[in-house]
Amino acid sequence: MNLFVSSESHLIHKVLTDYNHLGAINPSIKESKFLGKTDDGANLVSTNIKGCVLFFCKSMMRVEKVYDRGNGVIESVIIPEQSDFGFGESIWTISPEGDHTNIHYRADLKPAFSVPPGIGPILVKYVMRRELRYTADVLSHVK
Numbered sequence: 001m002n003l004f005v006s007s008e009s010h011l012i013h014k015v016l017t018d019y020n021h022l023g024a025i026n027p028s029i030k031e032s033k034f035l036g037k038t039d040d041g042a043n044l045v046s047t048n049i050k051g052c053v054l055f056f057c058k059s060m061m062r063v064e065k066v067y068d069r070g071n072g073v074i075e076s077v078i079i080p081e082q083s084d085f086g087f088g089e090s091i092w093t094i095s096p097e098g099d100h101t102n103i104h105y106r107a108d109l110k111p112a113f114s115v116p117p118g119i120g121p122i123l124v125k126y127v128m129r130r131e132l133r134y135t136a137d138v139l140s141h142v143k
Helices: 009-016 019-024 121-139
Strands: 002-005 029-037 043-053 056-070 073-078 085-097 100-111
Touching: 002 121, 009 085, 009 100, 019 029, 019 043, 043 121, 056 085, 100 121
Parallel strands: none
Antiparallel strands: 002 100, 029 043, 043 056, 056 073, 073 085, 085 100
């Protein structure tokens, strides 16, 4: 998903890497914690997320290695053994464009829990996009 926001890129980066306060950018993130550094230099981050699709709500734990690659690139890899996801990767690419910022976000997630019948991938993707739009709105007001 591509987002174009009016905030400066360094401020967006600062908010996205404030691991103890990720709930400030989206209320579905109920808690986030910086757990320390890994041997390969990644930031170890846990998040507790509550997501709802129609009548189905679920609290999910996610522990991931977050790599701040520099040049506006932030990559994460979920640790399945410590998460409610069997697989997960994401990448944020933050690029200044004049007095605005272009943000590209891509995620590939596979839950380690079953989703009730009738709630398929299309609805889950819809909710994820809705949450990302909410996050984009918050990021566009970062000063």
